[in-house]
Amino acid sequence: MNKKFANRDPLRYLKARGSKWHYVRRVPGHFSHIDDRGTIRISLKTSSLDVAQIRRDALERADDMYWQGLALDDPARAAHGQYTAAKARAIALGFEYKAAAEIAEHASVEEIIRRITAAVQNPRDEVAALGGLDEPKLTVRKAMTFYIEELSADEIQGRSASQLKKWKQLKNDAADTFCEVISDKPLLDITRADATKYQKWWLDRIAGKDGGKPISGNTANRNMGNMRKLFREYMKHLQLELKNPFDGLSFKDPKRKRKVVPPFETDHIRKRLLKGTPFKTMNKEARLIFLAMVETGCRPSEIANLKPENIHLKAKIPYISVTFTDDRALKTENSVRDIPLVGVSLAAMKLAPKGFPRYADKEAALSAALMKYFRENHLFPTDRHRIYSIRHSYEKRMLEAGYGDEFRRRLLGHDIDRPEYGDGGSLAWRRDMMAKIALAYDASVLD
Structure with missing residues (x-):
């Protein structure tokens, strides 16, 4: 269990009313000027404590992300927070989050009725139930910043200050290089053609065709791997199933003799x-x-x-x-x-x-x-x-x-x-x- 949450009250924000559990939470004072809900009260529609805790966690995360999004000056990051909040809230309501167009095209009549009913019962759940937000469009650099700050807790655990600094630098270098070669486009808009163009750029550097000193395949693989992981982890965070454009793209060292560090005699x-x-x-x-x-x-x-x-x-x-x-x-x-x-x-x-x-x-x-x-x-x-x-x-x-x-x-x-x-x-x-x-x-x- 994450140490951060190990000592948290398992009944936080849960209130039993009759045989059902409810999510009850006050809006923090420092967000009251942008969220007028006062005290949030939502029925979790279950008498099972285990199910209630799962739905509570989703709502808790949704509210946290919603407030974070509202507080951000960066519109793209704010939109990301609101989108993530909507997905988490949909889970708490018992739905898979889907965009409105997808609901209209693929959902059954029964599913559409259930979603509309949920939205009518609580108008604040309309976005979550009816898919009112499209996927956020964080650019490559902003997505990398989000990954470093929000998605990498397990990866950076135990690293020292200098190790963390070097780790961040390698991640940011990969994003910066991609932006220089392709562009700082929305991460989810990267195509296979973009990725293969990026691969070709690295192949030219390995061969020294750019006029500079040839680099190792290991350096190129590290940069490609960082972009592959960024796309994968961001998709996982948004619960999307997209083809990773960087999959299968790697490099071998050229046949030239590699620099070997010899032992002292x-x-x-x-x-x-x-x-x-x-x-x-x-x-x-x-x-x-x-x-x-x-x-x-x-x-x-x-x-x-x-x-x-x-x-x-x-x-x-x-x-x-x-x-x-x-x-x-x-x-x-x-x-x-x-x-x-x-x-x-x-x-x-x-x-x-x-x-x-x-x-x-x-x-x-x-x-x-x-x-x-x-x-x-x-x-x-x-x-x-x-x-x-x-x-x-x-x-x-x-x-x-x-x-x-x-x-x-x-x-x-x-x-x-x-x-x-x-x-x-x-x-x-x-x-x-x-x-x-x-x-x-x-x-x-x-x-």
């Missing part, structure tokens, strides 16, 4: 990164985060966002816990894991027992700081290497030591292609396996 790590004072002028937190990655294979963000309670230095087997928190999502469920600390990574974490506040939820700043320092100090062996190369190096060291695929996947937080049994081995066993490949280091690299 073990000799490079020993001689350039764990010897002497290679990080002498780097800020302490960035230095310790990188060194904590060396013998854990963790992602930079996983180390940077460790909370004090996830750092277990006093345990018999010192370890860190990468886990979900209320304010931050992980890449995948498989990312949740306990990682023993050995070698230079243990030494680094002992110098940061409370974590890394400078870079908590700021992995972009961390990445920029590390990349700048490595480049300026010639710590990358080639221009293809990145900070992630240290994670790839750890996987390569495990592979060359003969460690099995599942052990490597569990330690690195990758997906495992079978049902999980057990915990992947005790901390002591994992610590001993990791200690076998731990690299010698100079204490000076920590300073």
Whole structure:
């Protein structure tokens, strides 16, 4: 159950009169100047509490959306609120909401009579019963804003401020790009021809035909996927059944060689990164985060966002816990894991027992700081290497030591292609396996 509603009164706005339940609700004071109903009283026409609660929920949502629509300065958003309210109210009345033209053309005589009767009994239900509103025409940009603000609660749950900012940016970028290529037309008016034109534009960018640097199929797929999901979720919200014009449109990466981030060679790590004072002028937190990655294979963000309670230095087997928190999502469920600390990574974490506040939820700043320092100090062996190369190096060291695929996947937080049994081995066993490949280091690299 949604936490927002978990503690709400199950009998809110319900009053029993005789054997029937009624919906009784006062118009909030701050809406009284635009809604003169005072106290709303509607018979729910049922003696079943379960049915009454379902119809109450629909009416409650209808009124909330109606007031929201009336209060909005944006006519398109206001129309959307009123339309959604009419659909919810129709459900409460026992009807499926249909536009007036559809009722006239397809409804049976008996259904038309029932709808007219409902409208006559309560004139305020005329729109809901007789289909007085057409589907709202939110444009692509406004629909995306509505999706972000109203329809994405489950999708954004647990994201941190920086994760949410990036998520919103990707959604808005997809909408902006579509508007530049096609137009900021009403979302529900998008045709298959529009979608295939949009696909062709991305295909040209993947091939570099626009004169710019070729992009990856992954980038194009992300943008197409965001538009596909926007259309799908908006339809679902309006309870429409339309063909999604973006369905089936995706991209493959071209045959050109993809950019692969190579691992650091073990000799490079020993001689350039764990010897002497290679990080002498780097800020302490960035230095310790990188060194904590060396013998854990963790992602930079996983180390940077460790909370004090996830750092277990006093345990018999010192370890860190990468886990979900209320304010931050992980890449995948498989990312949740306990990682023993050995070698230079243990030494680094002992110098940061409370974590890394400078870079908590700021992995972009961390990445920029590390990349700048490595480049300026010639710590990358080639221009293809990145900070992630240290994670790839750890996987390569495990592979060359003969460690099995599942052990490597569990330690690195990758997906495992079978049902999980057990915990992947005790901390002591994992610590001993990791200690076998731990690299010698100079204490000076920590300073």
